[in-house]
Amino acid sequence: MSTKVTFWPSGVSVEVKPGTSILSAARKAGILIQTRCGGNAACFMCKVQIRPGSDLLPMADEERRKLAGLEQQGFRLACQAKARGDVQVDVPLDPLRAAVQKLLAKQAEENDDLW
Template identity: 85%
Template sequence: MSTKVTFWPSGKAIEVKPGTSLLTAARKAGVLIQTRCGGNAACFMCKVQVRPGSDLMPIADDERRKLAGLDEQGCRLACQAKARGLVEVDVPLDPLRAAVQKLLAKQAEESDDLW
Protein backbone atom coordinates (compact mmCIF):
# COMPACT_ATOMS: atom_id res chain seq x y z
CA MET A 1 0.00 0.00 0.00
CA SER A 2 1.28 3.49 -0.81
CA THR A 3 0.14 7.05 -0.47
CA LYS A 4 0.45 9.97 -2.88
CA VAL A 5 1.79 13.35 -1.80
CA THR A 6 1.51 16.37 -4.12
CA PHE A 7 3.47 19.54 -3.47
CA TRP A 8 2.23 22.92 -4.68
CA PRO A 9 2.98 25.27 -6.39
CA SER A 10 5.35 22.92 -8.28
CA GLY A 11 2.72 20.20 -8.78
CA LYS A 12 5.35 17.53 -8.15
CA ALA A 13 3.86 14.32 -6.80
CA ILE A 14 5.36 11.17 -5.35
CA GLU A 15 4.16 7.80 -4.09
CA VAL A 16 5.51 6.89 -0.64
CA LYS A 17 4.80 4.36 2.08
CA PRO A 18 2.20 5.36 4.67
CA GLY A 19 3.92 6.94 7.67
CA THR A 20 6.51 8.77 5.56
CA SER A 21 7.08 12.33 6.74
CA LEU A 22 6.22 15.14 4.36
CA LEU A 23 9.84 16.31 4.57
CA THR A 24 11.14 12.91 3.42
CA ALA A 25 8.54 12.78 0.65
CA ALA A 26 9.53 16.28 -0.48
CA ARG A 27 13.21 15.36 -0.63
CA LYS A 28 12.43 12.24 -2.67
CA ALA A 29 10.30 14.34 -5.04
CA GLY A 30 13.00 16.99 -5.43
CA VAL A 31 10.98 19.65 -3.62
CA LEU A 32 12.96 22.00 -1.40
CA ILE A 33 11.59 22.51 2.10
CA GLN A 34 13.91 24.55 4.30
CA THR A 35 15.08 23.08 7.61
CA ARG A 36 17.95 23.79 9.97
CA CYS A 37 17.38 21.21 12.66
CA GLY A 38 17.62 18.10 10.49
CA GLY A 39 13.96 17.23 10.95
CA ASN A 40 13.80 17.34 14.75
CA ALA A 41 10.96 19.88 15.03
CA ALA A 42 13.32 22.41 16.59
CA CYS A 43 13.67 25.16 13.98
CA PHE A 44 10.05 25.62 12.73
CA MET A 45 11.38 26.33 9.20
CA CYS A 46 9.60 23.39 7.56
CA LYS A 47 6.12 24.71 8.28
CA VAL A 48 3.78 23.91 5.37
CA GLN A 49 0.08 24.43 4.65
CA VAL A 50 -1.83 21.18 4.25
CA ARG A 51 -4.79 21.43 1.90
CA PRO A 52 -8.24 20.44 3.20
CA GLY A 53 -9.15 16.80 2.67
CA SER A 54 -5.56 15.59 2.95
CA ASP A 55 -5.09 12.34 4.84
CA LEU A 56 -2.35 12.61 7.45
CA MET A 57 -1.68 10.57 10.56
CA PRO A 58 -2.92 12.29 13.72
CA ILE A 59 -0.80 15.16 14.99
CA ALA A 60 1.47 14.34 17.94
CA ASP A 61 1.28 16.41 21.12
CA ASP A 62 4.83 17.76 20.64
CA GLU A 63 4.04 19.10 17.17
CA ARG A 64 0.71 20.55 18.36
CA ARG A 65 2.49 22.44 21.15
CA LYS A 66 5.13 23.81 18.76
CA LEU A 67 2.49 24.99 16.28
CA ALA A 68 0.59 26.79 19.07
CA GLY A 69 -2.79 26.69 17.34
CA LEU A 70 -1.56 27.02 13.75
CA ASP A 71 -2.45 23.36 13.20
CA GLU A 72 -6.11 24.38 13.40
CA GLN A 73 -5.48 26.52 10.29
CA GLY A 74 -3.93 23.59 8.38
CA CYS A 75 -0.28 24.29 9.19
CA ARG A 76 1.97 21.35 9.95
CA LEU A 77 5.69 20.77 10.36
CA ALA A 78 6.84 18.78 7.32
CA CYS A 79 9.38 16.91 9.45
CA GLN A 80 6.65 15.65 11.79
CA ALA A 81 3.51 15.30 9.64
CA LYS A 82 3.19 11.79 8.27
CA ALA A 83 1.22 10.89 5.16
CA ARG A 84 -1.49 8.26 5.36
CA GLY A 85 -3.49 8.64 2.12
CA LEU A 86 -3.79 11.32 -0.53
CA VAL A 87 -2.04 14.49 0.64
CA GLU A 88 -1.71 17.93 -0.96
CA VAL A 89 0.66 20.47 0.53
CA ASP A 90 1.40 24.12 -0.22
CA VAL A 91 5.11 24.79 0.24
CA PRO A 92 6.06 28.43 0.87
CA LEU A 93 8.89 29.93 -1.14
CA ASP A 94 12.16 29.99 0.71
CA PRO A 95 12.94 33.52 1.94
CA LEU A 96 15.81 34.15 -0.50
CA ARG A 97 13.78 33.08 -3.55
CA ALA A 98 10.83 35.19 -2.37
CA ALA A 99 13.09 38.25 -1.99
CA VAL A 100 14.59 37.74 -5.46
CA GLN A 101 11.14 37.39 -7.05
CA LYS A 102 9.95 40.55 -5.29
CA LEU A 103 13.00 42.47 -6.52
CA LEU A 104 12.55 41.23 -10.10
CA ALA A 105 8.87 42.18 -10.05
CA LYS A 106 9.75 45.67 -8.80
CA GLN A 107 12.39 46.08 -11.50
CA ALA A 108 9.94 44.97 -14.19
CA GLU A 109 7.35 47.44 -12.89
CA GLU A 110 9.88 50.28 -12.91
CA SER A 111 10.95 49.31 -16.43
CA ASP A 112 7.32 49.43 -17.60
CA ASP A 113 6.95 52.90 -16.10
CA LEU A 114 9.78 54.21 -18.27
CA TRP A 115 7.96 53.37 -21.49
Protein backbone atom coordinates in the same frame (compact mmCIF):
# COMPACT_ATOMS: atom_id res chain seq x y z
CA MET B 1 0.04 -0.05 -0.49
CA SER B 2 1.26 3.48 -1.17
CA THR B 3 0.00 7.01 -0.83
CA LYS B 4 0.48 9.96 -3.13
CA VAL B 5 1.91 13.24 -1.85
CA THR B 6 1.58 16.22 -4.19
CA PHE B 7 3.55 19.41 -3.66
CA TRP B 8 2.28 22.81 -4.80
CA PRO B 9 2.95 25.14 -6.55
CA SER B 10 5.16 22.75 -8.57
CA GLY B 11 2.51 20.01 -8.94
CA VAL B 12 5.16 17.32 -8.42
CA SER B 13 3.79 14.09 -6.94
CA VAL B 14 5.55 11.16 -5.33
CA GLU B 15 4.36 7.75 -4.13
CA VAL B 16 5.42 6.85 -0.58
CA LYS B 17 4.59 4.28 2.06
CA PRO B 18 1.96 5.28 4.63
CA GLY B 19 3.67 6.78 7.67
CA THR B 20 6.30 8.61 5.61
CA SER B 21 6.94 12.17 6.76
CA ILE B 22 6.14 15.02 4.39
CA LEU B 23 9.80 16.09 4.64
CA SER B 24 10.98 12.63 3.50
CA ALA B 25 8.43 12.62 0.68
CA ALA B 26 9.63 16.07 -0.41
CA ARG B 27 13.22 14.89 -0.52
CA LYS B 28 12.21 11.86 -2.58
CA ALA B 29 10.35 14.17 -4.99
CA GLY B 30 13.26 16.61 -5.25
CA ILE B 31 11.30 19.38 -3.49
CA LEU B 32 13.31 21.65 -1.21
CA ILE B 33 11.79 22.24 2.21
CA GLN B 34 14.10 24.23 4.45
CA THR B 35 15.11 22.72 7.77
CA ARG B 36 17.85 23.63 10.18
CA CYS B 37 17.30 21.03 12.90
CA GLY B 38 17.52 17.87 10.80
CA GLY B 39 13.83 17.01 11.23
CA ASN B 40 13.59 17.16 15.02
CA ALA B 41 10.74 19.71 15.31
CA ALA B 42 13.13 22.24 16.80
CA CYS B 43 13.55 24.97 14.16
CA PHE B 44 10.03 25.60 12.72
CA MET B 45 11.56 26.15 9.24
CA CYS B 46 9.75 23.21 7.61
CA LYS B 47 6.28 24.65 8.22
CA VAL B 48 3.99 23.81 5.28
CA GLN B 49 0.28 24.22 4.68
CA ILE B 50 -1.77 21.08 4.13
CA ARG B 51 -4.72 21.37 1.76
CA PRO B 52 -8.18 20.31 2.95
CA GLY B 53 -9.05 16.66 2.30
CA SER B 54 -5.50 15.46 2.86
CA ASP B 55 -5.08 12.32 4.95
CA LEU B 56 -2.38 12.63 7.64
CA LEU B 57 -1.72 10.71 10.83
CA PRO B 58 -2.83 12.60 13.97
CA MET B 59 -0.58 15.36 15.26
CA ALA B 60 1.67 14.62 18.23
CA ASP B 61 1.64 16.94 21.26
CA GLU B 62 5.18 18.20 20.51
CA GLU B 63 4.16 19.40 17.03
CA ARG B 64 0.93 20.94 18.38
CA ARG B 65 2.91 22.93 20.98
CA LYS B 66 5.37 24.11 18.35
CA LEU B 67 2.61 25.29 15.98
CA ALA B 68 0.77 27.13 18.79
CA GLY B 69 -2.60 27.26 17.02
CA LEU B 70 -1.38 27.49 13.41
CA GLU B 71 -2.58 23.91 12.85
CA GLN B 72 -6.11 25.31 12.77
CA GLN B 73 -5.12 27.11 9.54
CA GLY B 74 -3.80 23.87 8.04
CA PHE B 75 -0.14 24.30 8.94
CA ARG B 76 2.01 21.34 9.89
CA LEU B 77 5.71 20.70 10.36
CA ALA B 78 6.89 18.68 7.36
CA CYS B 79 9.35 16.78 9.55
CA GLN B 80 6.55 15.60 11.87
CA ALA B 81 3.47 15.31 9.63
CA LYS B 82 3.12 11.78 8.29
CA ALA B 83 0.98 10.70 5.34
CA ARG B 84 -1.75 8.15 6.01
CA GLY B 85 -3.40 8.55 2.60
CA ASP B 86 -3.12 11.03 -0.26
CA VAL B 87 -1.83 14.46 0.75
CA GLN B 88 -1.72 17.86 -0.96
CA VAL B 89 0.99 20.21 0.39
CA ASP B 90 1.54 23.93 -0.26
CA VAL B 91 5.27 24.60 0.08
CA PRO B 92 6.15 28.24 0.75
CA LEU B 93 8.95 29.86 -1.21
CA ASP B 94 12.19 29.97 0.70
CA PRO B 95 12.83 33.50 2.01
CA LEU B 96 15.71 34.28 -0.36
CA ARG B 97 13.78 33.20 -3.46
CA ALA B 98 10.73 35.18 -2.31
CA ALA B 99 12.86 38.30 -1.81
CA VAL B 100 14.44 37.95 -5.26
CA GLN B 101 11.03 37.47 -6.92
CA LYS B 102 9.67 40.54 -5.12
CA LEU B 103 12.67 42.62 -6.26
CA LEU B 104 12.33 41.42 -9.87
CA ALA B 105 8.62 42.23 -9.89
CA LYS B 106 9.34 45.74 -8.56
CA GLN B 107 12.01 46.30 -11.22
CA ALA B 108 9.63 45.11 -13.96
CA GLU B 109 6.95 47.47 -12.69
CA GLU B 110 9.42 50.39 -12.66
CA ASN B 111 10.52 49.54 -16.20
CA ASP B 112 6.90 49.52 -17.36
CA ASP B 113 6.42 52.98 -15.84
CA LEU B 114 9.31 54.31 -17.96
CA TRP B 115 7.56 53.43 -21.19
